[in-house]
Amino acid sequence: MSAATASPPGVVRRALRGTGARFGLFIASVFLVLTICAPLVAPFDPYDQDLANALSPPSEVHWCGADQYGRDTLSRIIYGTRTALLAIVMADGLALVLGGSLGLLAGYAGGAVDALIMRTVDVLLAFPYLLLALIIVAVLGASLTNSVIAIGIIYTPQYARLMRGQVLTVQAADFVVAARAIGAGRLRIMLRHMLPNSFTPILVLATLQSGAVVVETAGLSFLGLGAQPPSPDWGALLADGHGYFLTAWWIATFPGLAIFLVVVGFNLLGDALRDQYDPRLRVR
Amino acid sequence: MGKYVAARLIQLAIVMVGVSIVVFVTMHLLPGDVAQLLLGDHATNEQLQRLRGQLGLDQPVWIQYVRFMRGALTGDLGISIQSNRPALDDVVAAFPVTLQLALASLLLASALGVPIGVLSAVWRGLRFDAVVMTLTLFGVSMPIFWLGLMLLVLFAAGLGWLPVGGLMPVGLDPPRVTGMSVIDSLLTGNAAMIVASLRHMLLPAVTLASVPLALIARITRAEVLAAATLDHVRTARAKGVTDAQVIMRHILRNAAIPIVTVIGLQLGLLLSGAVLTETIYSLPGLGRLMVDSILSRDYPVVQAGALFIALMFVMVNLIVDILYAALDPRISRA
Numbered sequence: 001m002s003a004a005t006a007s008p009p010g011v012v013r014r015a016l017r018g019t020g021a022r023f024g025l026f027i028a029s030v031f032l033v034l035t036i037c038a039p040l041v042a043p044f045d046p047y048d049q050d051l052a053n054a055l056s057p058p059s060e061v062h063w064c065g066a067d068q069y070g071r072d073t074l075s076r077i078i079y080g081t082r083t084a085l086l087a088i089v090m091a092d093g094l095a096l097v098l099g100g101s102l103g104l105l106a107g108y109a110g111g112a113v114d115a116l117i118m119r120t121v122d123v124l125l126a127f128p129y130l131l132l133a134l135i136i137v138a139v140l141g142a143s144l145t146n147s148v149i150a151i152g153i154i155y156t157p158q159y160a161r162l163m164r165g166q167v168l169t170v171q172a173a174d175f176v177v178a179a180r181a182i183g184a185g186r187l188r189i190m191l192r193h194m195l196p197n198s199f200t201p202i203l204v205l206a207t208l209q210s211g212a213v214v215v216e217t218a219g220l221s222f223l224g225l226g227a228q229p230p231s232p233d234w235g236a237l238l239a240d241g242h243g244y245f246l247t248a249w250w251i252a253t254f255p256g257l258a259i260f261l262v263v264v265g266f267n268l269l270g271d272a273l274r275d276q277y278d279p280r281l282r283v284r
Numbered sequence: 285m286g287k288y289v290a291a292r293l294i295q296l297a298i299v300m301v302g303v304s305i306v307v308f309v310t311m312h313l314l315p316g317d318v319a320q321l322l323l324g325d326h327a328t329n330e331q332l333q334r335l336r337g338q339l340g341l342d343q344p345v346w347i348q349y350v351r352f353m354r355g356a357l358t359g360d361l362g363i364s365i366q367s368n369r370p371a372l373d374d375v376v377a378a379f380p381v382t383l384q385l386a387l388a389s390l391l392l393a394s395a396l397g398v399p400i401g402v403l404s405a406v407w408r409g410l411r412f413d414a415v416v417m418t419l420t421l422f423g424v425s426m427p428i429f430w431l432g433l434m435l436l437v438l439f440a441a442g443l444g445w446l447p448v449g450g451l452m453p454v455g456l457d458p459p460r461v462t463g464m465s466v467i468d469s470l471l472t473g474n475a476a477m478i479v480a481s482l483r484h485m486l487l488p489a490v491t492l493a494s495v496p497l498a499l500i501a502r503i504t505r506a507e508v509l510a511a512a513t514l515d516h517v518r519t520a521r522a523k524g525v526t527d528a529q530v531i532m533r534h535i536l537r538n539a540a541i542p543i544v545t546v547i548g549l550q551l552g553l554l555l556s557g558a559v560l561t562e563t564i565y566s567l568p569g570l571g572r573l574m575v576d577s578i579l580s581r582d583y584p585v586v587q588a589g590a591l592f593i594a595l596m597f598v599m600v601n602l603i604v605d606i607l608y609a610a611l612d613p614r615i616s617r618a
Contacts, residue, residue: 119298119302120302122299122302123299123302123303123305123306124306126299126300126302126303126594126597126598127303127306127594127597128552128553128555128556128557128593128594128597129556129557130556130557130559130571131556131574131590131593131594131597134559134574134575134578134586134590135306135307135310135586135590136310137578138310138578138583138586139310139311139313142578142579211425215427218427218429219427219429219560222429222560222563223559223560223563223575224575224579225575225578225579235429238427238429238430238433241433242433242564245433245436245437245441246440246441246448247441249437249441249442252430252433252434252437253433253434253437256427256429256430256433256434257430259427259430260422260425260426260427260430263425263426263427264421264422264425267421267424267425268421
């Protein structure tokens with residue numbers, strides 16, 4: 001089976017044979033469970049202030065310590081998984097839909113449409129990621145939703161390029177020629193034949209990007225341009241910790257550890273999927 | 285080669301026109317009225333109209349773009365709302381801080397990443413290789429703002445070995461020549477100043493170097509392993525050339541081109557990605573200036589900074605491409 005037509009379930013099944021990928025899947029699963037069960041798992045309400053316990057270090061009551069308002073750091077980290085997952089779904093989803101559609105259109109239409117879309121993509125790629133995100137947030141305003149939109153837009157060019165390349169590869173495949181020969185319309189060929197057969201690499205890219213999305217979202221929040229207080233966002237928690245690192249190391253340490261573990265998990269999973277999809281890219 | 289460079293320069297010009305359009309259009313999508321923003325809430329209608337006329341905001345958009353481009357080419361990108369100085373002057377004044385940080389990080393990442401990658405390839409499959417591969421995975425996965433904070437917690441707050449931030453201790457600033465604290469301190473020849481500037485630069489440079497170090501080590505390992513399978517390497521081994529000579533003369537020479545390219549491309553990313561490191565260590569660089577300007581809605585500085593960083597990024601990548609073509613003639617002939 002060629003790389004271009006490898007089926008998503010087959011790639012995923014083969015990828016999960018490795019130890020690294022299984023570890024990655026384990027972390028991603030824990031992350032997902034915490035997101036769904038946050039109210040059941042978190043020992044405290046993430047917004048509950050307890051000034052008597054402000055800046056108290058890790059203890060039996062507050063396993064990861066408490067912040068400057070006495071809020072339980074562990075509970076805030078657990079609720080922070082929701083923001084992180086929301087960022088992955090929204091930013092990756094936006095980039096996938098926008099970039100995928102543009103790439104599909106550019107690859108199928110060709111000519112002037114292709115040139116216009118791909119030159120726009122080239123210009124967007126000429127911007128460093130973080131700068132483009134900063135410009136977009138400057139226009140939209142500082143908030144979690146806007147920072148996620150910004151991250152979705154900065155990843156759009158990658159999906160557009162990948163999808164266009166896939167469409168160009170699939171275009172010459174027998175089943176597309178056959179569909180054309182029996183008189184299938186342009187839209188039908190694009191959506192029913194090309195899109196499903198170009199989807200595996202897009203899935204691989206989406207997984208690889210998930211960790212990066214979590215870091216970028218937390219980064220913008222850390223700079224004060226993403227989630228705003230008192231939201232329990234991992235980047236915002238780190239920003240709180242920045243103000244107290246001389247006296248309360250735990251405020252920044254544990255949320256950062258959470259980001260790190262989730263990113264390692266998604267990177268392991270993404271690497272394994274990529275290796276299965278295209279073994280030539282495997283790290284030797 | 286000349287044709288290749290000319291073609292790449294034309295591409296650069298086209299990309300920069302595209303970049304300028306993106307910056308111009310996004311700044312025009314800003315919510316609210318720029319004139320109102322500049323004059324404040326107490327401005328009268330007459331004052332607002334006059335300023336809109338002065339700024340050309342009452343002209344058609346394409347005329348505004350032509351004026352904007354003319355200004356950009358002559359270095360006039362408006363006046364900063366915060367500092368009341370030309371926006372580009374603020375950007376240029378902050379740039380050496382970012383440049384120094386990016387260069388120090390790149391030096392550190394290359395000096396450690398290349399030998400680690402080579403050793404990891406030589407000892408492929410052994411414990412050292414496994415440790416390096418795990419650490420590099422951690423390196424690319426670790427958010428640098430967390431790493432920076434942890435280094436501060438350990439070396440500044442805990443052990444008290446290094447300063448918590450800033451470029452120099454209070455009252456020990458060297459006279460400004462280049463704007464880079466380490467170089468300016470070296471120029472004074474004052475040992476205390478030089479040591480202080482290096483101590484302040486160490487943690488930020490280590491923080492920013494973490495991701496490129498991991499990438500350079502991984503790429504070096506992969507390229508060395510790929511070059512080791514080439515025919516001429518096998519021939520050299522068959523002739524009885526020693527391992528060290530094979531690595532230095534035959535493998536590294538072939539692996540060098542992609543490694544140098546990756547190192548070069550990292551510089552562009554470091555110049556633009558230093559914002560988080562600058563925030564953690566309170567460094568008055570370009571990234572920090574951009575974030576402060578966004579938060580205080582100082583759009584002339586945001587606009588000037590965006591154009592400046594994009595130009596630097598594109599130019600560094602162009603120089604790397606040209607060097608790549610010069611090192612490998614197959615590229616310019618293609």
